[in-house]
Amino acid sequence: MxxxxxxxxxxxxxxxxxxxxxxxxxxxxxxxxxxxxxxxxxxxxxxxxxxxxxxxxxxxxxxxxxxxxxxxxxxxxxxxxxxxxxxxIPQTLAIGTGSLVPYRGRDLVVAWEHRLPRRPALVGERLQLGGPEDGIAGRVRRWLESEALGLMQGDLAFYCAAADLDTPLLRLSRAQRRWGSCSSQGTVRINWRLVMAPDMVRRSVVAHEVAHLVHFDHSPRFHAFLGAIYDGDIAHADAWLKRHGRSLHVPFG
Known part of the structure; x- marks a missing residue:
């Protein structure tokens, strides 16, 4: 033929x-x-x-x-x-002075004053920032993404060390269907919105993707390896994400 x-x-x-x-x-x-x-x-x-x-x-x-x-x-x-x-499903989260913003499992109070620096700063349970009032939402979101990147890079290094692996490249994801993914080339992607969840939830997703660097499936060996490197209760973290995960997708406005 x-x-x-x-x-x-x-x-x-x-x-x-x-x-x-x-x-x-x-x-x-x-x-x-x-x-x-x-x-x-x-x-x-x-x-x-x-x-x-x-x-x-x-x-x-x-x-x-x-x-x-x-x-x-x-x-x-x-x-x-x-x-x-x-x-x-939560409605748009209106971000302004006095608003509550979820961060690492707790709520921060947005405290805006024009005289303060534009970049948000965490002071106790307050997220303080200045600059134009009509740009608060964008600056808060960018701050959350920056926090997510720093925290997740630390998580990734921690679990790669536990797995005796080199730390791969990390990218933030904005996906709506996946909390994390791992490419065959080794790049790990984690949804930035997990910065709003409790630490154990975010860390469980990072550990999950690190386990995929060794076992690119969901076999018993994968779950055994994940259980060996994750320093928390996987079932508890999964249950939280299943129950509350949709709330993390609230639009910012």
């Missing part, structure tokens, strides 16, 4: 393959609508439903043999649950 014939066969196979994704609008009980994204997945054995962390869309995963209509019916049957989950 020559190259042209192989190319034609590959084209025909792709053309014959069923589409893997379907998008439509899903009506909600309150009269509103959300984007419904239905995806076929080769490894799926059942239908699963998730709400995007920011509440922007509803995601249904179906087995590759299932029709999209089954995914739509599945979402429709769970509209009341979706409405309850949407009600839990």
């Amino acid at each position: 020559n190259r042209a014939q192989r190319g034609l066969e590959a084209f025909l196979r792709r053309k014959a393959a069923p589409p893997t994704e379907h998008v439509e609008m899903l009506a909600l009980p309150d009269g509103g609508e959300k984007v419904l994204r239905i995806r076929r997945h080769a490894g799926a054995r059942r239908l699963t439903l998730r709400l995007a962390p920011d509440g922007g869309e509803v995601r249904v995963t179906i087995p590759r043999w299932a029709p999209f209509s089954e995914g739509r019916d599945f979402a429709l049957s769970r509209r009341e649950w979706l409405a309850a989950q949407l009600a839990k």
Whole structure:
């Protein structure tokens, strides 16, 4: 078979393959609508439903043999649950003088005075800053990201030392679906919003990605290795993130 014939066969196979994704609008009980994204997945054995962390869309995963209509019916049957989950998503966090900002599991009070330096400074439980009042939110967010980078670099060095590994490159992530990731080239990415969670939660995610530098899967060996290097209670950290993780995605305004 020559190259042209192989190319034609590959084209025909792709053309014959069923589409893997379907998008439509899903009506909600309150009269509103959300984007419904239905995806076929080769490894799926059942239908699963998730709400995007920011509440922007509803995601249904179906087995590759299932029709999209089954995914739509599945979402429709769970509209009341979706409405309850949407009600839990925090609204925009208005940052101004006197506002509370989550940081390492506690709330800081934003204390703005025009005469103070523009860069935020942590003083006890107060986050003090000056500069133009209409730029407070942006400066607070940049401060949180800077704090996240410093803390996570320390976490990464700590767990790499525990794993007897060189410390790889760290990047902050703004992903909404993952708290952390590790590339095959060794770069570790951690969601900056974890700086708002208790330390043990942030550190558990970093330790998780360090364990992936040794075991690039979720095998028993991976979990054993993670348990050996993490200096806390993994189950407790995972439970916190499952219960409160969505609140970390609150938009800043």
